[in-house]
Amino acid sequence: MSKDIKKVVLAYSGGLDTSVILKWIALTYNCEVVTLTADLGQEEDLDGVDAKALATGASRAYVEDLREEFARDFIFPMMRANAVYEGRYLLGTSIARPLIAKRLVEIAHEEGAQAIAHGATGKGNDQVRFELAAMALDPKLKMIAPWREWNFRSRTDLTNFASQHGIPLPVAASRKLYSMDRNMLHCSFEGGELEDPWNEPLEGSYIMAVPVEQAPDTPEYIELEYLHGDPVALNGEKLSPAAMLKALNTLGGKHGIGRLDMVENRFVGIKSRGVYETPGGTIMHIAHRDLEGICLDRESMHLRDSLITRYSECVYNGFWFAPEREALQKLIDETQRNVTGTVRVKLYKGNVVPVGRKSPFSLYRADLATFEEDEVYNQADAAGFIRLQGLRLLGYKK
C-alpha cells in the first residue's frame, strides 16, 4: 500500500458496500477518508447519509445536489447527439460517472487528497468511466478500487467485515434482488433472474415506470418546446433542465414508457444483460429526433447519424472528458443551431408518438412536397438529376 496516500475522497452512497469500502480503505491505507454523496436524482433520502459516513469513520462528508449540472451539462448535450448505445440503450448509467468523477477530483484538490476511490466492481464499465474521467482531469491522483484489491470473495465476507466493524446491515426485507443504479435519467437492473437471457424480467424490475398493462387507458398529449436541440418548455411552461427531466419522468412513468431489456457489450469485453427504465429520456429522445425531421438539413442529419455509434462509444466507454468526444460535440452542437420548435407527442401504453411538429426554422415546404406544380421545383429537372446519378452505374453489369 502506497505510503503517499494520506487522504482519499470516496464516492459514497450510504449503502452497505460503500460503507464497508470506507472502513476498509481507512484501515488498509491507514488514511483519512472524505466522502462525496451526490444527488443525481436517484430519489433516495440523503438525510443522515453524512452522519452515517462520519460514524463509519469519514473525516468529512460532502452531500451535494448536482441535479441541474447533471441535466444541463451531461444529459442534455448527450441527448442533442441522439446518443444510443448498440441501437437501444440511452446510456443512463454511463453519463453519470464523469460528473461524479469530476466532483471527486475537485474535492480532492480542495482537500489536498492524494487519491480517489469508488465502489465499482472489477468486471463492469463503471470502474473504467470513473477512472478514465479522473485520469483525464488529474493524472497525478491515485485510484483506489477496493473491489479489485481486497480478498473478499463473497457477500458473506463483506457482511462479516461489516459486522466486525459495527457497520449496520440492511434489514433482510430491504435487500435488493438486483444490482441497481438509479439517477434522474434512468434506473438499471442487473443480476437475479436476468442472468439467464432467456428469462423474462420479473415484477421487481419496475421502479420508475408502471408495467405497460397498468398504464392508463386514455392517451395523454403533451407539447414539448425545444431551443437549439434542448427541451425548454413543457405544455407552455418553461422548465429548468432538471425540472424538465423530472416532469417527463413522471409522465413517462405513468404511461409505462422507456423500458428496455437487452444483452449489451461491456467495454471490458464481456456481454451482460440488463433491464433499463428511461421514461423521461425516451420521450426526449423521440421528440428530439422528430423535431429534427423539419429543422435539420438532410446531409447534416445523415452525417450526424453516421457518428452516433462513435459518440455513444465515447459515453459508454468512459471517454466523456476526452478530445474525441469534445470534437464530436462541436459538430453535433453546430447541427443543433436551428433545432428549435415544438413537438406534440401522444403518450399511451408505452408508446411515444409524435403527432405534430412545427418550427420557425422549418425546412419543410408543403408546396414542394406535393406533386402539383410549384414555383421552385421544376419536375423536368428530375430527369437530368437521375441521368447523372445513374451515369456511374453504366458499367455495373461488367
Added chain:
Amino acid sequence: MSKDIKKVVLAYSGGLDTSVILKWIALTYNCEVVTLTADLGQEEDLDGVDAKALATGASRAYVEDLREEFARDFIFPMMRANAVYEGRYLLGTSIARPLIAKRLVEIAHEEGAQAIAHGATGKGNDQVRFELAAMALDPKLKMIAPWREWNFRSRTDLTNFASQHGIPLPVAASRKLYSMDRNMLHCSFEGGELEDPWNEPLEGSYIMAVPVEQAPDTPEYIELEYLHGDPVALNGEKLSPAAMLKALNTLGGKHGIGRLDMVENRFVGIKSRGVYETPGGTIMHIAHRDLEGICLDRESMHLRDSLITRYSECVYNGFWFAPEREALQKLIDETQRNVTGTVRVKLYKGNVVPVGRKSPFSLYRADLATFEEDEVYNQADAAGFIRLQGLRLLGYKK
C-alpha cells in the same frame, strides 16, 4: 418523341393513373405497350387487371406473383442490415422498386422493347429508384416517365383524358384520401391533412394495423427463430420468407404495431411528411437486433451500426443494384453468420418487447458477467486495461 421506341413495358397497377399512362404512351409514342402488374403482397385483387390492361390498349399484360422473391432477395437482406432511414423509416416503399425495375427490364429483353415506363411523379423518390435500377441493369433502355413529360396540370386534366378515351373512373366512394403505396412490408400514406406536419393523422391512415387503442388488452407471446440473420420459424413452425412476413403482419396488425409518422428527406432535395405502417417488419427488426445482442461480437456490431446510415441511403436513394450496396451487403452478411437462435417477443398495444433470447452461438457467459470470481476473467486485469486506456488522456487538460 423518339422514333426508335416501338415497344414499351409499363409498370401497371390497374388504377386510374397508370391506365391513363398506358393510353397516353400508346398515343404519344405511337407504340406498343406491354404491362407488368406485380403481386408484392399489396393485398389487392389482381383478377381482371390483365383484361383491363388489354382493354385500355396493352398488347400484352403480365401479372406476376413476386412475393417470395421480394421477401427473400430484397426485404430479408435489407433487414439483415438493420436498415433504418433517418433513424426511423424501415424503407418499405424503397425496397420494392428495384424488384419491379428488374422485372421490367427482363420483360423488355424478352419482348424486345426499347423502353420501360412507370407512373411515379417528378417530385418523388420512386422515379429515381425505378430509373437507377433500370440504368444499372440495362443502360440502353429508354425511360418514359409521363408525369415529367405530359402537359396535364391537375387531376381534372387526367380525368378528362380518361373520359375522352373510355378509361373507367373510380367511383367517388373509393377515391383515396391519401397517396398510398402498399406491399407486403408496409403501407405508406402521404397528402391530405398530412401535408401540414402539425396535423395529427386521421383514422383513414390505418390499413395494416389497428389503432393502438383498439389492440387487445392481453399480451401475446411469440417465438421467432433465426438462421444466419433471417427469421425462419414462428412458434416452431417453419415458414417461407413471404409466409413469415404475412404471419408477422397479421400479428403486428392485430396489436397495433409498427406505425410511424415522420417528416423525411427525399433524395430529390425535398422534405415530405409520411405515415407508415410496417407491422411485421417492425417485429422482425426489433427481434433481429435483440438476437444480435447475444450472437454478434461487439466490434462487428459497432462497425455494422456505423454503416446503417450509408446502407439505408443506398436503399432509399435507389442504389440497390449498385456496387456500393453490394459491397456493404458482403460485410453485413459476414456479420450474420452466427446470428442464429430464438427470440421470445411480447406483443402488446403497439409494443414489441423481446423478453428472452437464446442461441447455439451465444457469446454471453453468465459466469463472466457477474461480479463473482470466475475462471477466465481476472479482475486485476481491469486495472492495467484502464491505465493503458487512459494513458493518452494524460495531456487532456493542456
Added chain:
Amino acid sequence: MSKDIKKVVLAYSGGLDTSVILKWIALTYNCEVVTLTADLGQEEDLDGVDAKALATGASRAYVEDLREEFARDFIFPMMRANAVYEGRYLLGTSIARPLIAKRLVEIAHEEGAQAIAHGATGKGNDQVRFELAAMALDPKLKMIAPWREWNFRSRTDLTNFASQHGIPLPVAASRKLYSMDRNMLHCSFEGGELEDPWNEPLEGSYIMAVPVEQAPDTPEYIELEYLHGDPVALNGEKLSPAAMLKALNTLGGKHGIGRLDMVENRFVGIKSRGVYETPGGTIMHIAHRDLEGICLDRESMHLRDSLITRYSECVYNGFWFAPEREALQKLIDETQRNVTGTVRVKLYKGNVVPVGRKSPFSLYRADLATFEEDEVYNQADAAGFIRLQGLRLLGYKK
C-alpha cells in the same frame, strides 16, 4: 429567355471563352453584363482585363485581388482538415469556386443584378460548384451557364462568333494545349494527350514546378511554424496566408514537388484524367500531417481521418457553403487547437521529407516510448490490457 433578367454578373477571365460568353449573354438576354475578374494567384497579368471587358460590352468590370481571403478563409481551413480527394487530389480547383461564387453573389446584390453567369462546361464539376454555392447564398438569383444553353457545337463555332463580334482571337502561338485552371494553390491540366489514360503527360504540363529531373541536386531544409493548424512562419519569418503559399510554391516549384497524374471521379458521374501541380500545398499538407503526429491525440486523429473522405466530397462536389461542411469544420478546428509547433522539412527532387518536429503541446514523451522503466507506464499493466482486449475474441473460432 427570361424577361426578368436585366443585369447579369459574369465570372470573367479575359480569355476567348468568357469574352464570347459576355457578348453572347448581352445579345441573347438583351441585358447588361457586369464582369468580375478575381486575382486568386493565377499569376496572369490582369492589367487591361477591365478595358477588354468594357470593350466587349460589359457595363462595368470589377477586378479584385482576393488572394488573402482565398488563402485564409478557404485554402487554410481545408488544409487543416488534411482534405484529399480519392486519396490523392489536394482539391486546388474545387476550393476556388465557392469564393468566386460568393463574390458574384455579393456584386449581384450591390449591382441589383438578377442573375450570375460562368464559363464552366456542362460536363464538369465547376458548374456544380459555382451554382451550388450561389444557390446556398441566394436562392433567388438565376444562373446562366452558356455552355449548357447555346448551340455552338465546336471550337470553330466559337471563333466564328468571336470574329463576327470583333472579339480578338488569341494568336496561334499562345493557344493552350490543355484545358487548364490555375490559382495560388495549384494548376490543373486536362485534355490533349491526357485523354488517353495510358499516355504519359508531355512537357507542356509543367508550369508551377520543374520536372523532378531538373530539380537541384542539393537538398534544401526549411522550418515551417504552425499555429492552431495553420502555417504562420517560414524559416522564422512570419508570413500572411497568401505570402506563405507563394513562398512555398516557389520552394516546391524549384524542387519539382507536388505533381499528380490521376483518373478521378467527377460529381456528374464521369471519370476524367487530370494532371495537377500543387507545389506549396503539398509541402503544407505533408508538414501538417507530420506535426499532428506529436500534437494530436490518437482518437481525435483517427476520428478526423475517418471523416477526410466525407469532407473532401463536400469540397469537391461544391458543398462548401453547406451545413454538413460547416459542421465538419467545427469538429476539425477543435482537433487543431494544439496543432502548434515547428516542422523541419527536407525538400529534394520531388520529395517532401519531414525530418524533425517539435511543439509546446507535444504529447510525445521519450521516457514512455523506450522499453526502459519509467514513472508512468507499468509494463505489467499491458497484460491486463491485452487480456481484456482479447476477451471478446474468445468466441472467434465458432
Added chain:
Amino acid sequence: MSKDIKKVVLAYSGGLDTSVILKWIALTYNCEVVTLTADLGQEEDLDGVDAKALATGASRAYVEDLREEFARDFIFPMMRANAVYEGRYLLGTSIARPLIAKRLVEIAHEEGAQAIAHGATGKGNDQVRFELAAMALDPKLKMIAPWREWNFRSRTDLTNFASQHGIPLPVAASRKLYSMDRNMLHCSFEGGELEDPWNEPLEGSYIMAVPVEQAPDTPEYIELEYLHGDPVALNGEKLSPAAMLKALNTLGGKHGIGRLDMVENRFVGIKSRGVYETPGGTIMHIAHRDLEGICLDRESMHLRDSLITRYSECVYNGFWFAPEREALQKLIDETQRNVTGTVRVKLYKGNVVPVGRKSPFSLYRADLATFEEDEVYNQADAAGFIRLQGLRLLGYKK
C-alpha cells in the same frame, strides 16, 4: 509460475534477447521450450539458428520459410484495402505478427504445448498483436511475455544473465544502434537518436533502400499487372506474391523509395517515433490506388476510403484474426473484383509516379470526359442535376 506449463513454443530469432528468453523460460517455468524461427523475408541467414536454439536449451527448433503465405494471405489482402495507419504507415511490422502467432499456435497444438512465448516488450504493439491473435485462435493457450515478467532492469542485467548461462554475446561491432524489425514488406527503426523527434535520422537507418541522393540519375519505367487487386506480373513476367514483393523491393530500394519518418500512436497509449523503409510495398500501394482510378466505381471507392482508418486500426492493433477485420475484408474484396489491369510507373529518386494505366474493366470513357458532344451525356441534364442537388440548401442562410 503455473504448474500446468510443461511445454512452451517460443518465437525465436536467434538473437541475444530471444536466446536469453529461451533460457529464462526453461529455468523459470522448469519446462520444455520449442522454438519457431520464421523466414518472413528478413534477409538474415537462418543457417545454424536451429543449432543455436538447441544449444541454448530448446528441445526442438522449427525453422520455416513462410514467405509465400505471408505475401499471399497477409500482405496482399491488406494492400487490397489500401491500408495506411495514421495517413502514412504501411503497417509492415503489424502484418507479420498474426502469421507468427498462427504458426506458434499450430505448433503448440502439434507439440501438445500449453503456452506460447514471445520477445516483445511490455510497452510496444507487438505483444498485443501476438497475444490477441493467439487468444483468437486458441483461448486456452497461456501467454508468456518475459519482458513483462522478469526482473531484469537494464541491458546489463540481460548480458549478465547471458554470460552466466553461456549464451554468446554479439560482438560489439555488430550491435545495433536501433531497435529494428525487418521482413519482406519493410524494415523499421526505433531508438537511438530517433528518440528525440527533432533529430534527423542518421545514415544507419538505411537498409532496404539507398538514400534518395544516391539513387540513379535516370528514371526507370516498370509495368505492373494486377488481377482482382493483386499484382501478378512485372514487366510482363508472372511472379508469385513473394517473388513480386522481392522484385519490387529491389527496384524500390535502388531508387530510394518508400522511406518514412513519423511519430505514431501505439495501441498501448504511447506516442513513438519510428523510421520505416517499405520500398516494394510503396510501389504496390501507389500503383494499386492508381489502377483503382479507372476500375473502381466512385461510391465503392469512397465507401472503402472511409473505412481505411478502421481497417488499418484492426491491423495495427492486432485484430487481424477478428470478426470486424474479416467483415471489412469481405467488403474490400468485393470492391476489387474488377481491379484488373496494368499500371505503368516511373521510378526516380524516391518518386513513384504512375504515368499510364489501362484495364479491360476500365470505366473511363474519353468521349464522356471531354466537353464535346457525345451520345450518352446530355449537357442539359446537368442543370436539373444541380438544381435538385441545391434544393436542400435553400434554407442555408437561416
